[in-house]
Amino acid sequence: MTRRALVVYCHPSPTSFVAAARDRVVAGLDASGAEVRLTDLYGEGFTPELSADEHATHLDAGVDPSITSHAENLMWCDTLVLIYPTWWSGQPAMLKGWFDRVWASGVAWELPEGANRLAPRLRNVRRVVAVTTHGSPKHINMVEGEGGKRTITRSLRAMCHPLCRTSWLALYNIDRCSESERLMFLDRVEQRLRR
Amino acid sequence: MCASVSNNDTVHAAVVLAHPRADSYAHALAQRAVDGLQAAGHRVDIIDLYADGFRAAMSEAEQEAYRGNQPILDPLVQTSADLVRNVDALIFVYPTWWSGLPAILKGWMERVMVPGVGFTFDERTGKVRPGLTNVRHLIGISTYGSPKSIVRVVNDNGRRTIMRALRLSCGFGVRTHWHGLYAIDTSTVGQRAEFAAHIERSMTNLR
Numbered sequence: 001m002t003r004r005a006l007v008v009y010c011h012p013s014p015t016s017f018v019a020a021a022r023d024r025v026v027a028g029l030d031a032s033g034a035e036v037r038l039t040d041l042y043g044e045g046f047t048p049e050l051s052a053d054e055h056a057t058h059l060d061a062g063v064d065p066s067i068t069s070h071a072e073n074l075m076w077c078d079t080l081v082l083i084y085p086t087w088w089s090g091q092p093a094m095l096k097g098w099f100d101r102v103w104a105s106g107v108a109w110e111l112p113e114g115a116n117r118l119a120p121r122l123r124n125v126r127r128v129v130a131v132t133t134h135g136s137p138k139h140i141n142m143v144e145g146e147g148g149k150r151t152i153t154r155s156l157r158a159m160c161h162p163l164c165r166t167s168w169l170a171l172y173n174i175d176r177c178s179e180s181e182r183l184m185f186l187d188r189v190e191q192r193l194r195r
Numbered sequence: 196m197c198a199s200v201s202n203n204d205t206v207h208a209a210v211v212l213a214h215p216r217a218d219s220y221a222h223a224l225a226q227r228a229v230d231g232l233q234a235a236g237h238r239v240d241i242i243d244l245y246a247d248g249f250r251a252a253m254s255e256a257e258q259e260a261y262r263g264n265q266p267i268l269d270p271l272v273q274t275s276a277d278l279v280r281n282v283d284a285l286i287f288v289y290p291t292w293w294s295g296l297p298a299i300l301k302g303w304m305e306r307v308m309v310p311g312v313g314f315t316f317d318e319r320t321g322k323v324r325p326g327l328t329n330v331r332h333l334i335g336i337s338t339y340g341s342p343k344s345i346v347r348v349v350n351d352n353g354r355r356t357i358m359r360a361l362r363l364s365c366g367f368g369v370r371t372h373w374h375g376l377y378a379i380d381t382s383t384v385g386q387r388a389e390f391a392a393h394i395e396r397s398m399t400n401l402r
Binding site (some may be wrong): 012013042049050051052054055056087088089090091092093094096097099100101103111112115116117118119136140143144145146148150151154155156158176 | 213214216219245251252253254255257258261292293294295296297299301302304305308321323340341343345347348349350352353355356359360361363377380381
């Protein structure tokens with residue numbers, strides 16, 4: 001069966017290293033024969049702020065009509081790839097807003113009457129891959145608690161298939177690493193997405 | 196220097212509030228925090244991100260300006276930056292979503308805590324130095340949909356972003372305080388009232 005991959009890319013600059021990583025992700029997925037849908041949050045001018053109306057109806061199933069396609073893509077894919085720079089130990093606000101608004105009731109979860117634990121709905125998602133860059137070295141991120149990594153591998157993953165695999169592809173200390181280290185990282189990203 | 200700064204008992208606090216609805220419990224908590232601070236004679240400034248129409252996403256121009264001499268391009272961001280450089284206490288009030296900060300608050304950190312505000316790059320060593328050495332109290336007040344046991348399992352990422360990542364930008368002597376109300380959907384009116392009263396008391400007791 002053909003893999004269905006949703007790639008969510010988040011960086012304000014089209015010439016960034018993260019944009020280069022996105023191209024290698026797509027190349028790897030194409031080579032594996034996957035069907036790919038690419039979301040460029042900055043490119044399409046996604047609104048990351050969850051609105052008062054959305055909050056008032058957040059227990060009702062569904063998303064705001066303006067972001068229906070995002071919810072459909074999320075419910076369609078079996079592989080989710082998130083590509084972003086790590087800022088303040090987590091996802092950029094733009095990507096966090098995509099979680100806040102698209103991972104909604106009736107899409108990612110439902111809350112049974114009287115419960116306080118979300119029941120997962122994204123059984124279609126069997127693999128989540130994070131591709132990210134860090135300005136700081138790994139040990140600093142460990143001191144900071146690796147919030148971004150765990151938001152994906154724990155909070156979001158809990159809404160996916162029970163056997164969902166997660167992959168963490170991260171380049172640390174990007175401002176100080178060499179050209180060859182950066183190129184090696186890109187090769188590694190493409191290799192991992194081929195499988 | 197004005198008198199209130201030289202007086203050690205008076206705290207100048209900034210409350211940063213992130214909730215889209217003015218009738219929310221988060222707004223009520225922020226108000227109780229302000230009441231508590233004012234009751235003790237402390238000085239408070241509130242930043243209500245949604246009411247201000249704060250833009251969450253760092254723009255391409257801001258990203259380009261990040262390493263330059265003028266990384267702040269938005270007057271609203273400048274107002275926050277001027278404030279956080281002068282306060283003794285930084286207080287965040289928000290609902291935890293996906294174990295972290297609402298996008299608008301995460302974006303506030305990204306756009307306000309730029310080089311020269313949140314930290315500085317040491318030109319000689321290339322190291323990052325804290326910029327918020329004026330902040331003596333770093334305080335988080337948050338509500339959670341999940342019970343505390345689940346919050347622990349998923350790593351309480353928003354709390355760590357503030358209490359660890361942002362803490363590294365404060366001085367060595369900074370004190371951190373965390374106030375969480377868990378499982379809010381199944382909490383009682385009494386529990387919420389008690390939590391709000393606890394917030395007011397602890398703000399009054401800030402020194």
